[in-house]
Amino acid sequence: MIPMSLASVAAVIDGELSERADPEAVVTGGVEFDSRKAGPGGLFLAIPGEKVDGHDFAAKAHEQGALATIATRPIDTPAIYVDDAVGALTKLAKHIAAASKARVIGVTGSNGKTSTKDLIGQVCADLGPTVATEANFNNELGHPYTVCRVEPDTEYLVLELAARGIGHITELCEIAPPHIGAVLNVGISHLDGFGDIETTARAKSELPRFLGERDIAILNRDDPRVARMADVTRAAVATFGIDADAAFTAADIDPGDGRHRFTLRTPGGSAEIRLNLWGRHHVYNALAAAGVAWHLGASPEQIAASLSKAGRLSERRMDVFTRPDGTTVIDDSYNANPASMGAAVRTLGQLPTEGRRIAVLGLMADLEEQSESCHRRLGEQAAEAGIDEVIAIGEGTEPIVDGADGVTATHVPDQAAAIALLRSRLRPGDAVLVKGSRYRTWDVADSLRAKEETHQ
Incomplete structure (x- = not known):
């Protein structure tokens, strides 16, 4: 402080x-x-x-x-x-942000906020003293708490901005006004708070709307709802993407073993990147981070070097490790929504393995009336990705089994049953994905861990 x-x-x-x-x-x-x-x-x-x-x-x-x-x-x-402890913390954070010289970077989106914030934080740390949101401290308590960690020499403050309704992101921006704002995507999530995807888009657009004329909006051009946010911001706009023509893009993408290689193209030149993070979705996260770093003065070579060495910082997010028996585990159990579930299943499908690919999937919460169709679609995605076996856990996940046509699919009532089934089915060389909304698959992930595990 x-x-x-x-x-x-x-x-x-x-x-x-x-x-x-x-x-x-x-x-x-x-x-x-x-x-x-x-x-x-x-x-x-x-x-x-x-x-x-x-x-x-x-x-x-x-x-x-x-x-x-x-x-x-x-x-x-x-x-x-x-009178109000959290309100007092917010007032203190506003004062500290106003007194600080730090450049403030805000990150929001339906998926990938925490991973992208972690990438940006690591890139910024190579440029100067940096404070970044820990884990997912991204709400009305965690946000001002993070701001209060700023010290006199802090040059960069990287903040993850979450919302469960209209106005939440604006409130967070008012605590520490961002100089750079990155919007990653708009997807189906927290429908209990947003109601529909268009309301979600309006909530996420609060970040670029808040930015001023001297600020920078980093927008995903491959996501039409995000791309349209260029029309509602006063800030200069820089785009990133893979499929669309963007300022920051990836060429010659090579999936490798699941940790992708690609050529980063920027307005100032190109550089080669080999990510340490698993899954194609991290290419998008890296491009967003590259856009931020470029506007902070980093060269393409500096950006590539930082992103190539950046690692996973937050728990239960694409944590890939190998057990002593040769089983590979993808622990992505922190949380889940349709887009992140689909990305995780595709990552499992691309993971090199000598055995079977098994997906242990929990409920995707807060989907309201779309829950059945989204879970059924997840089963279809598992089949499309070449998953050999699916284990669906708990009430509400039965449609996953219905959608997984051609896949050995089993519904179990709880995590204990899933653990028992896995123990009877697992063979050396298999690969297992564990994912679900908050805590619904944590016991399964923890049961697969061993002190001798080797992280990749």
Whole structure:
């Protein structure tokens, strides 16, 4: 965090210092809402929860060196009292963003936000001190938390922008206004919040709409809904894509073993890239990252070098490893929607293996009335990709089996049953994909892990 006195922090967040708090003490550490991470010179944010109340851990945070706790009720350690803890964090983040010299990069889209944010963060880190969203801390709590990690020497702030409804992305942009905004795609996801894909597109368009005349919008020209966002932004527009004529594109794409090679073409020349990430969809993510890096002053050679060494940072996202028995596992179990499921199944279909390809698939949540058709289509995609066996887990996934014509397909009631079935079916040399919406296949993925596994 940018150093501030407790008195200054209290003024910024409209808080009141307790008698125990030293107004002249300078905050030099971060702001943490997990007391286990609270440390010397930092602040602890006490958030009341349904099961756990952060105020109960204020003393622990103080013992670990936190200068004060941002609290909403009386505590016995130094405090800044506010009415709303998350609102206070947001006010502090706005102040820090305004005071920082960092270039702010925002990333949104229905699929690939976290992976692309990770790529951009790694490319930016090669250019200068960088702060990027951890994992998927992309909401009303994680977003200001990330902004508050900015330090005086931070040059680049890379933020993942998520939304479950209209107005959410605008609210996040107002905390730390982006200088560069990348929109990756618009797909079917979170229909419980958006209702339909056109509403999803309108929500994602809030990022380019927010940008000013001196800013840059990086848009996927292969996605018609994203390409049309060029008409609603005041920013200069740079496009990326594979199929369409774009400023940043990939030529001579070679799938290799699933980690694609291609020639990156930019307005300033070309360079060869060999990704360490699995799946063709990462070519798009890399092109978006290349567009950002180019507008930050990186050369094609610098961009290619950074992207070629960039790795997977976030858990349960295309984590490919080989077990001691020779089984290859793709753990992409963090979350799922129709587009990411299709990409994962195609990646499994392209993965070199001496054995069978088995897809263990959980429910794709929040699809509302489109759930049955989307799950049936997933079964069809598994057949088209050459998958040998499908295991569908839980209520609502039966249409996957119906759609997987010509594939050995089994529906099981829960993860325990899927684990038991896998143990009876797996043979050395097989390849297994595990994917589903939040937590619905995590037990299966974890059961396939071993201490001796080798990551690829």
